[in-house]
Amino acid sequence: MKVSLIGAGRVATHLATAFYARNIQIQQIVSRNITHAEHLAQQVEAIALDDIEQLTQVDIVLIAVSDAQIATVARQLAAINYSGLVVHTSGSTHLQVLQDENLQAGVFYPLQSFSFDQSLDWESTPLFLEATQQSDLQKLDRLAGVLSKKIYHYDSNQRLSLHLAAVFASNFSNYCYDIAEQILQQHQVDQHLILPLVLQTAQKLQYASAAQNQTGPARRHDQNIMDLHLDMLNPHPEWQEIYAMLSTAIKHRHPIA
């Protein structure tokens, strides 16, 4: 199987090097910045391009650019009447964005947070595939199977819900850790002291739902402690508002019988 990549950033680099290591031939790397394209192309024995018009026929073209640029790339492919399978790699972009340009469209979305320096455990990374044609989905299945054992067929709305859920479960929980670390710092308390609790809270999800695991003053409707905490947060109105809002939501979720 032969693929080409549009994009030379974090996701494109992780994908290209992983494919290359698994004997998937990378034909071309396209980036508006030819230096970026060349840098990645060199690592995977591909041809570097800065002009989408020079894209040749391969089995699958993967678009790995920022969400905001996907529609632009789709328009450029439509303008040259590109006729092969074109898939994007975004969690929050609808398949429709490619179909709107009459492309043979699909999605190849890895649910993962891509760091510059860390190598990925691709085998355990869930891959979400989507295509309008059954034969295209089979093609994506074969490509995905080279990387991961966790392959799922979900439609665009389900994939979008996954990304939204990930924002709550990862980005927002991390921001709660951030507030906790800042509170401890301000009181000259060692920030690492909450680490065991954080890990325990995350690990508990393996055995029970988050709703079942919920504890704390809001869960107990303990207004005395909540008032004390809100008082302590007086110098930080934004955290105070977050505390009040999340506590209210937890109380709604767990009403007193």
Place this chain on the structure above:
Amino acid sequence: MKVSLIGAGRVATHLATAFYARNIQIQQIVSRNITHAEHLAQQVEAIALDDIEQLTQVDIVLIAVSDAQIATVARQLAAINYSGLVVHTSGSTHLQVLQDENLQAGVFYPLQSFSFDQSLDWESTPLFLEATQQSDLQKLDRLAGVLSKKIYHYDSNQRLSLHLAAVFASNFSNYCYDIAEQILQQHQVDQHLILPLVLQTAQKLQYASAAQNQTGPARRHDQNIMDLHLDMLNPHPEWQEIYAMLSTAIKHRHPIA
């Protein structure tokens, strides 16, 4: 060393059985509910009481009742002129609550979420000690050393900040997991798919601060994706408000250069 416990609930039970297993003699267990007192006393070869007036002299009396009842218990101890070291086990109660009743006061606070069914890893549970007299603090050190290797001397304000930080890092992050699970459920997506991401987000704290680890649309100030997500949350105004508020806070925390 001889101790007595006031309370026969979750924390009292975990403490009493752990002390008993480590050859600390438990003299008396006091509970308003004599059946509860008897049940626990039997497990640790102690005497069950439902009347605080019958408390005899021991090295340390530990109060393990709900936060709201600590002041009441302190008043009862003052009423009988109890003269020994009296410590409470609460994260969010000031030492002053005991001092106000002229008791020889201290704190013995384990930072842990106590489950009914799960046995505790006491060795890795941080214990926070406080006392007004140096000799009392040494006494608490000896008792704590029997249970844990992680013993800290922090004052009441620092301990209160730890509990507040724990609410953000554990209770609120868990509620974010809960929202994520509900979103996936509503879109017929397997809830376990976000587990690797949740664990990865928690584990990353071992290597960098939460601020350094922050990712997501709010961190990138990607308004298109945030608008899409807010739109998807239209049927859930409470989650929508939480999404907007946390995203705004993340944008404030990470302004664009």
